[in-house]
Amino acid sequence: MIKKIQIALLFSFFIIAHKGHAQTNVSEQIQTIPSNLSMYIDGYLHDLITPQGIATLNNLHTSGKVLGQWELSLSVNLGAGITGVANTIHNNYSDNFELIGNQPSLFGEGTEGTLFFQVVDEETRLPYYDPFTGKKLGFGMPLLPGAGLGVGVSPSVMPVVSLGLGYATEVSVSVLPGALKASSKGLTGDFEITKDMMASFGIRHDVFHWVPWMSKRNFHLTLGAAYSTMSLESAVGDGLLGEFESTGSDYVKATNNLTGMEYGFSSLGFEAMLSKKLSFIDLSLFASTNQSDYFMKTKGSIEVDVANDFYQGSASGYETTTLDKLVDIEGTTKRFLYGAALQFNMGRVHWGFKAALSDELYVSTSIGVKILKN
Numbered sequence: 001m002i003k004k005i006q007i008a009l010l011f012s013f014f015i016i017a018h019k020g021h022a023q024t025n026v027s028e029q030i031q032t033i034p035s036n037l038s039m040y041i042d043g044y045l046h047d048l049i050t051p052q053g054i055a056t057l058n059n060l061h062t063s064g065k066v067l068g069q070w071e072l073s074l075s076v077n078l079g080a081g082i083t084g085v086a087n088t089i090h091n092n093y094s095d096n097f098e099l100i101g102n103q104p105s106l107f108g109e110g111t112e113g114t115l116f117f118q119v120v121d122e123e124t125r126l127p128y129y130d131p132f133t134g135k136k137l138g139f140g141m142p143l144l145p146g147a148g149l150g151v152g153v154s155p156s157v158m159p160v161v162s163l164g165l166g167y168a169t170e171v172s173v174s175v176l177p178g179a180l181k182a183s184s185k186g187l188t189g190d191f192e193i194t195k196d197m198m199a200s201f202g203i204r205h206d207v208f209h210w211v212p213w214m215s216k217r218n219f220h221l222t223l224g225a226a227y228s229t230m231s232l233e234s235a236v237g238d239g240l241l242g243e244f245e246s247t248g249s250d251y252v253k254a255t256n257n258l259t260g261m262e263y264g265f266s267s268l269g270f271e272a273m274l275s276k277k278l279s280f281i282d283l284s285l286f287a288s289t290n291q292s293d294y295f296m297k298t299k300g301s302i303e304v305d306v307a308n309d310f311y312q313g314s315a316s317g318y319e320t321t322t323l324d325k326l327v328d329i330e331g332t333t334k335r336f337l338y339g340a341a342l343q344f345n346m347g348r349v350h351w352g353f354k355a356a357l358s359d360e361l362y363v364s365t366s367i368g369v370k371i372l373k374n
Contacts, residue, residue, distance in 0.1 A: 054079035056290060056337065057354045057364045058160045058174045059202025059226040060271040065282060066206040066222055067164025075350070075368025077158045077174070082361045160366070168209030172202045200228040204271070224271035226290070273341075280345045286356075287338040337362070348373070 058077045067073060162172040176198035204224035208214040214221075275284040339356035348370045356362045 055200035071164035079364035168206035
């Protein structure tokens with residue numbers, strides 16, 4: 001009899017202690033999610049930084065040759081970044097993450113998966129389980145491959161102004177207005193950018209300008225650099241940063257409402273271009289390397305329902321905890337781009353096509369006119 005009472009008391013103590021830990025640690029674990037979330041935003045970053053690759057093309061390839069004299073050229077570039085990376089989510093999950101289902105892939109069936117956030121003890125790192133069902137305590141986040149497109153596509157429209165300064169030197173500015181940028185069907189779902197602004201600045205110089213026998217034969221070796229900045233004030237979407245759905249337990253539920261995003265971006269590129277002018281055609285082969293530093297702040301809230309008195313024998317009561325969170329994510333990407341540019345010059349009017357390959361495929365077509373020429 002005494003042994004049964006001891007077992008009952010021990011079991012009651014375990015349930016009460018477990019209840020307290022579950023309620024406390026659910027909140028604590030959710031507060032740790034922002035720092036861990038940076039490992040799982042690859043798809044969104046692919047979608048967001050794609051215009052940088054297009055801007056590099058625009059600023060370093062606005063014309064087949066550098067505007068060597070005092071000239072002013074205005075062009076409009078239609079571009080798109082096409083991403084076909086099979087797996088965009090890192091595999092280095094921390095001990096409180098578990099992948100349920102398949103890792104999202106851009107090809108094939110059955111690509112939907114869920115990233116499960118396991119509620120664990122902060123000190124022992126041991127997981128919590130529902131003592132009656134044996135289910136893990138936690139919630140899941142859906143991973144979506146992107147609206148069944150098979151690829152991530154980010155279109156853009158950029159006006160570019162290029163100014164020849166003389167001495168085979170040209171500067172250019174391109175702008176990506178938010179009003180002209182379409183919503184993106186990306187790797188991790190669809191999202192709509194409500195306010196977006198990007199500016200990119202470039203400078204080019206024709207080294208062979210100083211080598212007479214090369215310049216007379218219309219060979220041009222161009223060195224250039226570009227710098228871009230991007231701000232994204234608000235974005236909403238379905239997918240990785242969209243709504244968290246409840247999985248794993250009926251007693252712990254979580255939703256994440258994305259209310260806004262701020263995005264900063266900078267890049268620096270180095271360009272080498274060799275072109276040969278054939279009549280009115282400029283054909284260029286180019287290669288460049290650039291580094292992109294980005295940071296992102298995501299404002300959101302998570303609402304958690306934890307069983308209030310379930311562990312005391314009733315499932316009727318829930319305690320709701322709402323957590324406002326601010327996600328800070330920083331990172332650096334490095335790219336090596338190579339490709340070709342073809343431009344047709346018809347008097348003051350020029351039309352061109354450019355393509356570059358890195359981890360994404362960047363394509364851009366432009367039409368422009370020289371409005372001032374010395």
